[in-house]
Amino acid sequence: MKAAIVTILLLLGWAETSFSQVAVIAHKSVPMDTIKKSELLDFYTGDIKKWNAAQAVVRLDLKARSDTKKAFYKFLGKSPSRMKSIWLKKMLSGEGDPPLSMHSEDALLQKVASTPGAIGFVSQRRATGDVKTLFLIEKEK
Amino acid sequence: MNPCCKKLKTPSMIANKMTFLCAIVFLLVSFTAVPNSFPQDKEAPIKIFGYFQNSFQQWTTFQSRPKQNSFSLQQLNLLFQKDLGTNWTAFIDFEFLNNFSSGRQWGSAKLEEAWVKYRANMRFNLKLGLLVPIFNNLHEIKNRTPLLPYIIRPLAYETTFSEFIPIEVLTPVRAFAQVYGFFPVGEAKFDYAAYVGNSPNINNDPSFTQTGIDTTSTFLFGGRLGLRYGELKLGLSATYDKDNSAEVLAPELDISPTELSAIPKIRLGGDLSYSFADFSFESEFIKASLERESPKLERNLDFYYATLGYNLTEALFIYGSYWFLDSHTAILALPGDSIEEDEDIKTTTFGASYNMMDRVRFKAQFARVKLDHESQLLPAGVVTRVEDDFSVFSLAVSVFF
Numbered sequence: 001m002k003a004a005i006v007t008i009l010l011l012l013g014w015a016e017t018s019f020s021q022v023a024v025i026a027h028k029s030v031p032m033d034t035i036k037k038s039e040l041l042d043f044y045t046g047d048i049k050k051w052n053a054a055q056a057v058v059r060l061d062l063k064a065r066s067d068t069k070k071a072f073y074k075f076l077g078k079s080p081s082r083m084k085s086i087w088l089k090k091m092l093s094g095e096g097d098p099p100l101s102m103h104s105e106d107a108l109l110q111k112v113a114s115t116p117g118a119i120g121f122v123s124q125r126r127a128t129g130d131v132k133t134l135f136l137i138e139k140e141k
Numbered sequence: 142m143n144p145c146c147k148k149l150k151t152p153s154m155i156a157n158k159m160t161f162l163c164a165i166v167f168l169l170v171s172f173t174a175v176p177n178s179f180p181q182d183k184e185a186p187i188k189i190f191g192y193f194q195n196s197f198q199q200w201t202t203f204q205s206r207p208k209q210n211s212f213s214l215q216q217l218n219l220l221f222q223k224d225l226g227t228n229w230t231a232f233i234d235f236e237f238l239n240n241f242s243s244g245r246q247w248g249s250a251k252l253e254e255a256w257v258k259y260r261a262n263m264r265f266n267l268k269l270g271l272l273v274p275i276f277n278n279l280h281e282i283k284n285r286t287p288l289l290p291y292i293i294r295p296l297a298y299e300t301t302f303s304e305f306i307p308i309e310v311l312t313p314v315r316a317f318a319q320v321y322g323f324f325p326v327g328e329a330k331f332d333y334a335a336y337v338g339n340s341p342n343i344n345n346d347p348s349f350t351q352t353g354i355d356t357t358s359t360f361l362f363g364g365r366l367g368l369r370y371g372e373l374k375l376g377l378s379a380t381y382d383k384d385n386s387a388e389v390l391a392p393e394l395d396i397s398p399t400e401l402s403a404i405p406k407i408r409l410g411g412d413l414s415y416s417f418a419d420f421s422f423e424s425e426f427i428k429a430s431l432e433r434e435s436p437k438l439e440r441n442l443d444f445y446y447a448t449l450g451y452n453l454t455e456a457l458f459i460y461g462s463y464w465f466l467d468s469h470t471a472i473l474a475l476p477g478d479s480i481e482e483d484e485d486i487k488t489t490t491f492g493a494s495y496n497m498m499d500r501v502r503f504k505a506q507f508a509r510v511k512l513d514h515e516s517q518l519l520p521a522g523v524v525t526r527v528e529d530d531f532s533v534f535s536l537a538v539s540v541f542f
Contacts, residue, residue, distance in 0.1 A: 048263055049260070088287060091190075092220065093281065093282065
């Protein structure tokens with residue numbers, strides 16, 4: 001009985017850990033299997049616009065504030081408002097558009113799965129086999 | 142040389158030229174090959190967007206000016222952007238200043254930018270056309286009011302004051318070809334930019350020749366080298382051109398205008414910005430100098446600014462800033478007889494900006510300005526000095542649409 005309780009508690013702990021991660025996901029066609037923080041930052045700031053010579057990076061963002069969004073940008077070392085300022089600067093200088101904003105994580109997941117070159121982020125529990133998971137970010141508790 | 146040989150050589154020279162032209166055409170065609178073009182059914186739409194800033198400013202009395210209150214449409218920019226292909230973008234920026242009205246002769250309207258950009262990769266970008274060149278940190282975005290917390294910008298960049306601040310001497314306002322990019326080294330990025338444009342000798346007399354063009358054979362050359370590491374950004378900028386603006390002094394000095402033409406002008410700039418937690422700091426210096434030994438003529442402009450800001454919340458930003466503009470002009474009127482003028486403008490300013498939403502930003506700013514102007518007529522030693530100070534209080538709403 002004790003062993004069963006311990007097992008359940010451990011499983012709950014594992015589940016809690018997995019729920020508290022953000023998955024950086026990409027379309028299956030992208031030529032990377034993992035991604036470094038600096039590369040992710042370069043993609044999201046728009047400094048780098050292509051995966052390779054042929055494939056453009058399609059960046060996706062979440063419209064509403066959420067723990068997932070907060071954890072993602074905190075990992076990148078920028079607040080959402082700082083990122084908006086960077087995107088606005090690029091846009092007003094003719095250097096590129098801001099990421100596409102999606103209303104929900106499900107919509108973002110579907111868009112990544114159906115758009116070659118797309119990259120985005122969702123809670124790990126939402127990530128499916130339709131997309132490639134490039135990186136896992138731990139959320140702070 | 143034997144004329145016979147000359148005749149024989151001419152066709153081969155033509156052939157060489159043809160080969161050279163063919164090579165250039167081939168390169169151009171390769172550059173713009175089909176994969177880079179949009180098929181007509183997938184042509185990217187033209188994007189039209191822009192921004193404006195409406196302000197209220199109250200100026201206290203200074204020199205002979207009475208106290209004044211005024212609302213104004215300080216600036217309106219209309220931007221047009223179209224992706225012409227995978228690597229090609231066209232961009233146009235129309236700018237209207239100070240309640241522009243041609244009917245009432247208010248303000249000004251100008252084509253600020255019209256360029257096409259080729260982006261090979263992060264290391265190499267090429268812009269061709271009328272463009273705002275990269276110089277220091279703030280220059281390129283000085284007129285992007287939604288990005289800036291200021292209502293009145295640091296003086297070297299305050300385009301609405303161009304009637305009395307020599308902005309075009311302090312900064313390279315326009316260029317026509319620019320290459321730029323960055324090289325990542327570990328976590329650091331090394332930025333570079335190099336550009337060429339007209340000298341400032343632009344004709345505005347229709348009876349002389351075509352207006353709006355450079356009437357000399359000299360160019361503006363400039364560039365910036367910079368480093369980005371995390372939130373640290375720094376760089377050094379420089380430009381070189383030749384200026385004919387002193388020619389207007391020739392009749393007063395009783396010399397030929399050509400003796401005051403093509404005066405070398407050098408600008409040097411440095412910028413440093415850094416963000417830490419909710420604090421941000423940015424600073425710049427600009428030194429612009431025109432000098433000629435004989436007849437002696439020198440004009441030196443020094444500008445510095447530093448701003449310390451703090452994000453009280455995600456939406457509310459407060460800052461304090463100090464600006465210093467020093468201008469020195471010396472003209473040798475006659476042998477042993479010269480006029481020297483020194484002018485300092487020192488500004489201490491505080492402000493706040495609040496992002497009501499992503500596209501609407503409210504701003505408030507207070508500035509205390511001290512003017513000190515001194516002119517000396519040598520060797521007579523006649524000195525005229527004017528000191529004054531005044532305050533400016535302003536409110537604004539900046540809208541991006």
